[in-house]
Amino acid sequence: MKKLLAFGAFVALLAVTGCQEKKEVSKDVVSFDEVLTTRRSVRSYDASKKISEAEVRELLTATQEAPSWANQQPTKYYVAISPDKVAAVQDMVGGNKDRIKEAPVLIVSTFERGKSGFFQGNQTNEVGDGWGAYDNGLSNCYLILKARAMGFDTLIMGMRDTDALRKLFNIPDNETVMAAIALGYRAGEPTRPERRPLDDIAKFY
Numbered sequence: 001m002k003k004l005l006a007f008g009a010f011v012a013l014l015a016v017t018g019c020q021e022k023k024e025v026s027k028d029v030v031s032f033d034e035v036l037t038t039r040r041s042v043r044s045y046d047a048s049k050k051i052s053e054a055e056v057r058e059l060l061t062a063t064q065e066a067p068s069w070a071n072q073q074p075t076k077y078y079v080a081i082s083p084d085k086v087a088a089v090q091d092m093v094g095g096n097k098d099r100i101k102e103a104p105v106l107i108v109s110t111f112e113r114g115k116s117g118f119f120q121g122n123q124t125n126e127v128g129d130g131w132g133a134y135d136n137g138l139s140n141c142y143l144i145l146k147a148r149a150m151g152f153d154t155l156i157m158g159m160r161d162t163d164a165l166r167k168l169f170n171i172p173d174n175e176t177v178m179a180a181i182a183l184g185y186r187a188g189e190p191t192r193p194e195r196r197p198l199d200d201i202a203k204f205y
């Protein structure tokens with residue numbers, strides 16, 4: 001009987017430790033408020049620190065929790081993580097090149113037009129495909145905040161060469177290319193740009 005109990009305990013222990021090992025989710029390193037206040041647009045990256053595909057997958061999985069118009073999920077991501085693709089994208093971000101040259105991962109974000117803001121093919125209101133851009137921004141917001149929670153840094157780049165990126169990643173015509181996003185580790189401490197006073201941007205009635 002004793003032997004049987006010991007064997008049972010051993011199996012239970014294996015099951016527990018086995019589950020823990022399988023779980024690939026990384027431990028967030030900062031609280032949510034710290035995520036908000038320490039996230040910055042980083043324009044200088046630490047060349048010695050790499051990011052794995054598994055980590056990028058975890059990051060992009062977090063973006064899938066973002067809300068979207070009628071759950072259309074129009075956002076797509078094209079991830080440059082191999083050295084040749086990263087080098088290619090570096091040449092497609094104009095004046096941002098020097099800022100992101102040591103970032104190990106560069107991500108291009110698009111959205112599929114005609115989904116968010118539409119019902120049965122008809123535009124629902126005056127915003128039209130603007131809702132696709134809205135959903136894309138929400139998704140990107142999840143990305144940059146989750147990145148910070150994982151200890152990474154990002155730079156959203158609106159300055160980028162749409163045609164070159166479309167060609168590099170075979171991005172279909174029905175997708176609008178939005179931001180390129182650099183992902184890496186900060187090389188130094190970035191400064192926080194001033195924010196407008198709250199009463200300039202919020203009115204209470």
Ligand SMILES: Cc1cc2nc3c(=O)[nH]c(=O)nc-3n(C[C@H](O)[C@H](O)[C@H](O)COP(=O)(O)O)c2cc1C
Pocket residue numbers: 039040041042043096099155156157158159160179191192193
């Ligand atoms: C849509 C968008 C496009 C941006 N494009 C660039 C860019 O091309 N290059 C750059 O250095 N920063 C770019 N930024 C970063 C902003 O300059 C930055 O978010 C702003 O100055 C506030 O700084 P913070 O992000 O550190 O809070 C962009 C940000 C957004 C949201």
